[in-house]
Amino acid sequence: MDGYNKFSIRTDLAIESHEMLHTEEEGAALEGIKVTVGEENVGIRLTSIEILNEEGSEKMGRPIGTYITIESEAMRDNDTIAHEEIAEILARELGKLHCLGNDDVILVAGLGNWNVTPDALGPKVVEKILVTRHIAPAMPQELKGKARPVSAISPGVMGMTGIETLEILSGIVEHIRPSLVIAIDALAARQANRINTTIQMSNTGIHPGAGVGNKRKALNQETLGVPVIAIGVPTVVDAATLVNDTLDRMLDSMIQETEIGSEFYSMLQNLAEEEKYILIKKILDPYTGNMFVATKEVDAVIERLSKIIANALNIALHPGIHLSDMNRYIEA
Numbered sequence: 001m002d003g004y005n006k007f008s009i010r011t012d013l014a015i016e017s018h019e020m021l022h023t024e025e026e027g028a029a030l031e032g033i034k035v036t037v038g039e040e041n042v043g044i045r046l047t048s049i050e051i052l053n054e055e056g057s058e059k060m061g062r063p064i065g066t067y068i069t070i071e072s073e074a075m076r077d078n079d080t081i082a083h084e085e086i087a088e089i090l091a092r093e094l095g096k097l098h099c100l101g102n103d104d105v106i107l108v109a110g111l112g113n114w115n116v117t118p119d120a121l122g123p124k125v126v127e128k129i130l131v132t133r134h135i136a137p138a139m140p141q142e143l144k145g146k147a148r149p150v151s152a153i154s155p156g157v158m159g160m161t162g163i164e165t166l167e168i169l170s171g172i173v174e175h176i177r178p179s180l181v182i183a184i185d186a187l188a189a190r191q192a193n194r195i196n197t198t199i200q201m202s203n204t205g206i207h208p209g210a211g212v213g214n215k216r217k218a219l220n221q222e223t224l225g226v227p228v229i230a231i232g233v234p235t236v237v238d239a240a241t242l243v244n245d246t247l248d249r250m251l252d253s254m255i256q257e258t259e260i261g262s263e264f265y266s267m268l269q270n271l272a273e274e275e276k277y278i279l280i281k282k283i284l285d286p287y288t289g290n291m292f293v294a295t296k297e298v299d300a301v302i303e304r305l306s307k308i309i310a311n312a313l314n315i316a317l318h319p320g321i322h323l324s325d326m327n328r329y330i331e332a
Contacts, residue, residue, distance in 0.1 A: 010238040012187035013200055014049050014067035017060050020190075032056025040089050043082070045071040063220070065204035068093045075197050075233075075308065076301055083308050084323060090199060090312035097203040097229050100148065104179035105133060106317055108152040109169055109219075111185040111208050113160065118235040118294040121302055121309075122184040123154040128310030130318060133176070146320020151176060157208075165208045166217040166224075173224050181228045183208075183219050184309060188292065189234030190241050195294070196301045199233050199309065206230035231313075233305050235298065239291040243280050 011017060021030060032055035036048040047069045051057050057064050070089060074082035100106070108129050110122030132139070133149040155161070155168040173181065183206050189195055205220025205228040220228050295301065315323050 010188055010241055011190040011234075012232060013069065013189055013194065013198065013234060014051075014060065014062055014202070015047050015069045015198075015200070016190050016194070017062065018049055021059055030056070030059060033060065040070075041085060043072050043074055044086065044089065046089065046093070047071070063204040065202055066097060067200060067202045067204070068097070069201075070199045071194070071197055073197050075199070075305060076295075076297075078300075078304065083304065084311070086199075087308050087311040087315070087323065090201070090309065091316035093201060094229070094312065094316045097201060098180055098227055100180065100317070102148065105149045105151070105176060107169075107172065107176065107178040107181045108150065108313060109165075109181060109183045110152065110154040111157075111165060111183055111206070112154075113157045114154065115160075117299050117302055118292075119157075119186045121186045121233055121235060121306055124302055124306035125184045125310045125313070126152045126154045128307060128314075130314045130321070132318070147318045150317050151178070164217050166219055169219060170224060173226060178226055181219070181224055181226055182231065182313065183228060184231045186236070187232040187234040188236050188238055190237065191245070192237050192242060192293075194234050195237055196233065196235060196298070196305065199231065199305075202230050203227065204230065206232070231309060233309075235302065236292040236294045239293050240280055242293060243283060247279065 018030075018033065018035065032051065032053045034050040034052060036050075038046050040046050049060075049067045049069070051060055051062060051064045051067070053064065070086060070093070072082065072086060075086065108126060110124070110126035112119040112122040114120045114123035129150065129152040130147075131150050131152050132147050133151045136149040139147060151172075153169075153172060155163075155165050158164060161168070169181065185206055185208060187200065189198065205218055205223075207218050217223065219230075311323055315321065
């Protein structure tokens, strides 16, 4: 194994981390972790994972807090009715992560590189946010309490600006003093079927670029001085993880078709993780460390997903404005 590190599954989703942990613990109840699962409607699944203490945090490898996941195959499709329903659910669940006052200032940060489609989710969302902080002092009386002061920014990535995202946002936070920062970013999943079909929200902040191995400084309450809600969608899957899962399924199928007790059967049963990792390295070299896979229709899907998230934020942050009004305000 010289020259090889232990193969590790890469995922930004708490729900996948819990699934892997649950498998390792053979289905046992996990101390310090509370999971609630429900069906919002046909085809829309809502999962809430609460990490309650340090024990749960250590097991999950994530900070203490709440992680809410919405899953639906309809996110990939051009289904306007389903998208509006998902946006309404997302807005409702957002309210559970942080209680906002009528006059609270909110900063929405769209993380990512707008020149790379799978990473352009954050900037695309910001394009559709109803920003109102600049007009708040002149807002008509009838809109008082119905439209909060909201600002939005796409800070770009360090490779474009030479500046850490944290440094940019720290300066903005210092000057506008928001009550809440909402950061939107593209994520990485371990299961291909979750690409573009899953939205995760959490009140624990985010490490920009962590999903593709470019871990930057964290954006959270400790670093920014204000609460940070992170919203993300997995738009890529790590190629090594994809190959590993495919190899696992192939081995399981081969074991089922092999005579029990035979030499080949024993070899398949005893194939170690390290041996699988060597196979994966040989298949993917020289791209193992930086190869990620996205869907071919990613440009259209990112546009739909950005609209779902932007609509959810707009109706959550501006309680007096209905979803049906949003397109009119944004286009204006």
